[in-house]
Amino acid sequence: MSDRKAVVLLSGGLDSATSLAIAVDKGYECYCLSFEYGQRHGIEIQFAASLANSLGAVEHRIARIDIGAFGGSALTDSQIEVPDYVPCENQIPVTYVPARNTVFLACALGWAEVLGARDIFIGVNAVDYSGYPDCRPEFITAFQTLANLATRSGVEGDHFNIQVPLIDLNKKEIIRCGMALGVDYARTVSCYRLDERGYACGRCDSCVIRRQGFQSAGVEDPTQYSV
């Protein structure tokens, strides 16, 4: 396997953009992977393409996967409304998409094996996050163990490495890190319920956490908010 190639999961959001910038800065040839999974905020794919291009990715692929059809999340089921942000610890919000990061990492693993890439980047972070179980360090560790049992490369002794450069950073630190690496956050989108004009709602989990992050970092958020 090559220690220069990396598959980078890229959603079009703030975290994965920063994760990509870090991977590029470390000298990896980055193969970015985004998904059409039936998400209501499908516009994020366009942001991902723009980010991959502006940050110097070698390639950007968009894979369609039908997990949204299973429902069970406000992000994929139009019957479940995306709520306003309510700060509450130890609760998994309705925007949690069942097994999403497991599916995303599994697909990234397949592509990494074909490319001969050893490293997979995912922009999860365990500090300012939404309480999703598949953003925790123990989940990542378990996936890495699985990756090395699941694959030809793993069996042959070449080990995959799941890189989570944001895992211990809060949003302020992520934004400052991205700014230092030249991320244009105007090319990222966080809102779960953009309006027809493309304005962010300013009230969902994702908007509130983003806004607080920019405020703490002392950086202007280029997002256009409707409130």
Add this chain to the structure above:
Amino acid sequence: MSDRKAVVLLSGGLDSATSLAIAVDKGYECYCLSFEYGQRHGIEIQFAASLANSLGAVEHRIARIDIGAFGGSALTDSQIEVPDYVPCENQIPVTYVPARNTVFLACALGWAEVLGARDIFIGVNAVDYSGYPDCRPEFITAFQTLANLATRSGVEGDHFNIQVPLIDLNKKEIIRCGMALGVDYARTVSCYRLDERGYACGRCDSCVIRRQGFQSAGVEDPTQYSV
């Protein structure tokens, strides 16, 4: 979670058909899941639908996932030929699809969580198999660990169970088990390179292992072989 509902991975092949029959026999309400993943033997989906119906599944879903586009396998890349069977131990054949079972189980996990199903059936077996790394017991154990870290249900203390009823059976035993449970093996397809008439090649890994299994079981194989 319900201990009566199960998601059953169903490829349309001999093993997954038997796994479904076992799940039905155990009294589970079976929600079958098949994939269009760019496989050259896409006709297996039709066989899967027929099996789900004949064996009494509650529902059968077909999910499209774009992993075939990554290539790297004779089953998904038309540039790589499916070879004749060559008995050789400790070699992973070119029909191995990178991370396929990881992706399939990840999708099954997502649906199981939405359904409130605790059990997921997959028809892997570690005896008469093709040397795929993601058919081994240690892979399954690692996936179960991951499943319970990845999900809301796992975090809340309700644990998923990955059931592998065929793991210790050879093909002869699998076929005898299926026959006892009324599986109509004419509704299954194993060949990786069916011809235009729908005849099996009789020479790929999958055909050779299937044929040997029926011969050992003393049961007539309903497959039409071209040689």
